[in-house]
Amino acid sequence: MNAAGYRSSLEDGRRVFLDGQRVLHLAEDPLLRVGVDWVARSYDAAADAKSALGLPRTPDELRAFGELLLRSDTTLASTAGCLALEALLPELRAAHADPARAIESFLKRCREGDLRATVARDVFAHDLRVVERRSDGIVVRGSKLAVAGAALVHELLVLPAGRAGEASLAFTVPVAAPGIRLVCASTAPRENDTRHYPLARRFSVPESVVLFEDVFVPKERILLDGEDDALAARFREAVGVWERARSAAQLADRADLLMGLAQTVTEMNGVPEEANIVEKLSAIAVYATMCRAGWEAAISHARTGAAGVCLPDEAFVYATLHHATHLYHEMVAYLHDAAGGLVITCPSVADYEHPEVGGYVEKYVRTMDGVSGNDRMRVFHLIRDLTADAYGGWLKVSTQSVAGGMHAQRLAAHAYYDLDRARARVREVAELGH
Amino acid sequence: MMTGQQYRASLLDGRRNYLDGERIEDPSKHPLFQHAVDWVASTYDRFYSPEPDAYHPMFMIPRTPDDLRARSEALRQSDITAGTTAACMALITAAPELGELRPEYKTRIYDYVDLCRSQDMRCSEVITDAKGHRKRRPTQQDDPDFYVRIVERRRDGIVINGCKMHITGAALVHEQVVLPTKRMRRGEEDYAVACAVPTGAEGLSIINTTNAPRNPDGRNHPVSSRRNLPDGFVVFDHVFVPNERVFLAGEVSHSAILAHALGVWERSAGVAGAANAADLLAGQAALLAEMTGQLDDAEIKQKLAKIAIYATMCRAGWAAAMATATTTADGTAVPNSRYVSATKHYTMDLHGQMVDMVQDIAGRLIVGCPSFADFDNPELAPQLAEAFAAEGDYTPEQVLRVFHYLHDTTADLFGGWISVTEQLAGAGAYAQRLVTLRNYDLEDAKTRAKRALGILDGAMAGEPQ
Numbered sequence: 001m002n003a004a005g006y007r008s009s010l011e012d013g014r015r016v017f018l019d020g021q022r023v024l025h026l027a028e029d030p031l032l033r034v035g036v037d038w039v040a041r042s043y044d045a046a047a048d049a050k051s052a053l054g055l056p057r058t059p060d061e062l063r064a065f066g067e068l069l070l071r072s073d074t075t076l077a078s079t080a081g082c083l084a085l086e087a088l089l090p091e092l093r094a095a096h097a098d099p100a101r102a103i104e105s106f107l108k109r110c111r112e113g114d115l116r117a118t119v120a121r122d123v124f125a126h127d128l129r130v131v132e133r134r135s136d137g138i139v140v141r142g143s144k145l146a147v148a149g150a151a152l153v154h155e156l157l158v159l160p161a162g163r164a165g166e167a168s169l170a171f172t173v174p175v176a177a178p179g180i181r182l183v184c185a186s187t188a189p190r191e192n193d194t195r196h197y198p199l200a201r202r203f204s205v206p207e208s209v210v211l212f213e214d215v216f217v218p219k220e221r222i223l224l225d226g227e228d229d230a231l232a233a234r235f236r237e238a239v240g241v242w243e244r245a246r247s248a249a250q251l252a253d254r255a256d257l258l259m260g261l262a263q264t265v266t267e268m269n270g271v272p273e274e275a276n277i278v279e280k281l282s283a284i285a286v287y288a289t290m291c292r293a294g295w296e297a298a299i300s301h302a303r304t305g306a307a308g309v310c311l312p313d314e315a316f317v318y319a320t321l322h323h324a325t326h327l328y329h330e331m332v333a334y335l336h337d338a339a340g341g342l343v344i345t346c347p348s349v350a351d352y353e354h355p356e357v358g359g360y361v362e363k364y365v366r367t368m369d370g371v372s373g374n375d376r377m378r379v380f381h382l383i384r385d386l387t388a389d390a391y392g393g394w395l396k397v398s399t400q401s402v403a404g405g406m407h408a409q410r411l412a413a414h415a416y417y418d419l420d421r422a423r424a425r426v427r428e429v430a431e432l433g434h
Numbered sequence: 435m436m437t438g439q440q441y442r443a444s445l446l447d448g449r450r451n452y453l454d455g456e457r458i459e460d461p462s463k464h465p466l467f468q469h470a471v472d473w474v475a476s477t478y479d480r481f482y483s484p485e486p487d488a489y490h491p492m493f494m495i496p497r498t499p500d501d502l503r504a505r506s507e508a509l510r511q512s513d514i515t516a517g518t519t520a521a522c523m524a525l526i527t528a529a530p531e532l533g534e535l536r537p538e539y540k541t542r543i544y545d546y547v548d549l550c551r552s553q554d555m556r557c558s559e560v561i562t563d564a565k566g567h568r569k570r571r572p573t574q575q576d577d578p579d580f581y582v583r584i585v586e587r588r589r590d591g592i593v594i595n596g597c598k599m600h601i602t603g604a605a606l607v608h609e610q611v612v613l614p615t616k617r618m619r620r621g622e623e624d625y626a627v628a629c630a631v632p633t634g635a636e637g638l639s640i641i642n643t644t645n646a647p648r649n650p651d652g653r654n655h656p657v658s659s660r661r662n663l664p665d666g667f668v669v670f671d672h673v674f675v676p677n678e679r680v681f682l683a684g685e686v687s688h689s690a691i692l693a694h695a696l697g698v699w700e701r702s703a704g705v706a707g708a709a710n711a712a713d714l715l716a717g718q719a720a721l722l723a724e725m726t727g728q729l730d731d732a733e734i735k736q737k738l739a740k741i742a743i744y745a746t747m748c749r750a751g752w753a754a755a756m757a758t759a760t761t762t763a764d765g766t767a768v769p770n771s772r773y774v775s776a777t778k779h780y781t782m783d784l785h786g787q788m789v790d791m792v793q794d795i796a797g798r799l800i801v802g803c804p805s806f807a808d809f810d811n812p813e814l815a816p817q818l819a820e821a822f823a824a825e826g827d828y829t830p831e832q833v834l835r836v837f838h839y840l841h842d843t844t845a846d847l848f849g850g851w852i853s854v855t856e857q858l859a860g861a862g863a864y865a866q867r868l869v870t871l872r873n874y875d876l877e878d879a880k881t882r883a884k885r886a887l888g889i890l891d892g893a894m895a896g897e898p899q
């Protein structure tokens with residue numbers, strides 16, 4: 001699919017809402033079109049590279065795939081996550097024929113149609129439930145919350161949230177299916193002039209609450225209907241693999257950007273060698289290096305899954321996620337401290353262009369020969385957008401929430417740690433014998 | 435005293451305010467300024483008294499710790515411009531020393547503060563210069579206006595040039611109280627300038643940013659839609675200041691006094707606010723845990739306990755600063771600098787971690803919560819109500835309020851503004867460490883250490899301290 005094809009594919013009758021109003025044409029809505037444009041750009045870029053949705057088979061391909069996920073919009077990672085179910089197929093075919101068939105046809109549909117998909121899983125208090133069983137399928141009712149990019153994809157993979165006592169209900173459904181409504185929140189800037197939002201105006205993907213009002217799910221799309229909690233857990237773990245990988249890669253990338261911003265802004269201020277500034281810059285440098293190390297280690301310790309897909313090492317991925325999110329606020333604080341109040345008080349581009357006061361902005365935002373007010377203003381706009389405004393808030397919270405949040409990330413890092421090797425090391429050093 | 439309505443009218447004084455490339459003629463009618471004006475006006479109405487000698491409690495010169503507590507409580511009930519009017523307190527605090535330098539400075543300060551008090555005016559703290567190249571002195575910059583300076587001295591006053599940045603509320607106050615940003619040296623006399631300029635003065639322009647939400651439905655931004663204030667670049671382009679409003683004009687020896695005096699009051703306001711904000715954060719976290727039925731979860735309890743400790747220590751720091759207040763030669767009680775700076779540092783150091791924990795409890799819904807307008811839509815309302823059904827007696831609408839509150843204050847523009855200003859107002863972490871160390875009694879600590887080591891005359895090692 002190319003960008004134009006993608007845009008028309010959204011005209012499928014999906015019921016999308018924003019600020020209480022139905023949005024009939026996403027590509028024309030001033031806020032939602034930001035996400036549409038980003039996904040469309042990814043479609044065109046992937047068509048050029050002929051690499052979309054071809055899951056990696058070797059460590060080199062994995063590295064390239066990580067780069068692709070990083071450059072692409074978030075729905076590519078969520079779609080790749082859905083495709084990761086393929087790894088479970090050999091085992092499923094033997095013991096769970098129906099879910100295997102449902103997954104096979106879902107994957108075939110996504111691949112052949114070059115569709116985007118995402119996982120709908122989380123709930124607030126009450127999970128999705130079956131309100132009617134028919135011979136040809138089920139009718140479901142309820143909601144899933146915080147589904148990133150739901151309004152921009154074609155298919156939803158609905159999984160149980162994993163709460164105690166919850167019925168295992170898993171299925172796939174087209175976003176435009178009758179009875180589905182998507183209630184969106186967007187970080188796209190609401191100003192008419194968005195030039196001082198270098199990130200939010202290009203990379204905002206809406207979050208959605210997905211409401212299911214008596215939605216019919218045909219039998220062939222049902223993965224689980226209350227029968228297997230353990231399998232549901234495996235689905236959840238499998239589909240998150242590329243979202244976790246993208247987040248780890250993105251955190252390493254963002255750490256480099258934080259480092260670059262802190263270095264640039266202090267050089268523009270003329271004080272990169274001041275003792276208290278060096279202290280902050282070096283702290284960010286250590287942080288960024290360890291984020292990068294975590295992602296590199298995840299790739300270099302890659303393992304090959306059941307379907308021959310090369311996957312990043314989960315112990316390093318989870319540890320990187322936790323390390324990067326746990327210290328993120330501290331690094332942002334160092335950046336803000338080094339940058340100063342202009343992070344939130346730098347005038348807009350329109351002020352800069354104003355005939356009466358634009359000259360003042362250039363005169364007082366510049367610092368020395370070679371550092372123009374215009375350049376410095378743009379650096380501060382980027383810092384604000386990345387760390388001190390709606391998009392920055394979304395970026396922080398959404399990354400922090402990957403894989404269940406910071407606490408869950410830490411527990412998973414422990415669960416995936418090679419404990420046998422650690423135990424053996426103790427036996428060896430303490431001379432415990434065997 | 436002024437009423438809220440009189441305050442609104444007082445803003446129509448020809449001031450030149452700009453935002454997003456547009457001149458704002460009447461702030462009270464501009465969609466991004468009007469709520470800020472409403473907020474300030476509401477403070478005027480709350481404290482209004484028709485008595486001829488009445489004044490807002492922030493103008494009361496505190497003499498005791500109890501006075502400080504009363505002042506702090508009055509500020510809690512007021513908008514931020516009441517806090518920034520602490521510029522007057524900085525002048526009063528520095529008045530004895532400036533009076534020793536030149537008696538007329540002290541007289542002018544007291545006359546000026548009397549004027550502000552009697553006219554019920556609001557002031558801003560106009561201190562941070564553009565600074566240019568940070569390592570160069572003001573006279574070494576390639577633009578001499580990077581620090582506000584005197585460009586002309588006349589018999590009846592001075593003319594100043596330059597720009598002061600990050601001035602909270604500048605657009606909405608009556609007076610800009612200009613103070614030197616740091617200690618000036620010999621040869622930098624033109625930069626050692628403190629004065630007061632009416633906001634509508636000829637040659638003064640304010641280029642603003644605002645943390646007011648662009649979303650017109652204020653329900654989605656419960657705090658910032660009502661309690662926002664613009665920050666401004668205050669540009670002085672050949673502004674004349676008459677002598678009676680000049681409090682320092684060339685005496686470099688005293689150039690740092692005012693910045694230090696303001697710093698204590700600025701930081702004090704921040705620390706008092708942080709103690710209140712910490713309690714609020716603990717409450718939000720507990721409410722959220724209750725609504726989602728997680729109160730008995732061991733991990734959640736650990737988080738709540740950490741936030742409770744944080745809130746307790748923030749409160750303790752501020753209480754100690756007031757209880758051990760110091761007194762100037764004029765008898766003005768000033769919060770203890772050591773506790774103020776240490777508490778500010780503590781707060782800054784841990785605030786991000788506390789927010790992380792609350793966000794971890796709340797999850798991604800903080801940034802993906804439906805709007806109140808979605809709940810108004812009859813096509814969506816019944817199912818949204820079901821989706822947000824909470825534990826206990828809480829309604830879905832109350833759940834929505836918590837998420838929007840947390841989004842507004844921790845993950846949107848206003849949250850970013852809080853985070854940056856909490857960190858930088860009254861100087862950053864490095865400065866707080868230095869101030870704390872300067873005010874900490876290291877000699878006493880060393881004496882205790884020596885006694886414990888048995889290296890002080892007559893002391894035995896290990897004796898109780």
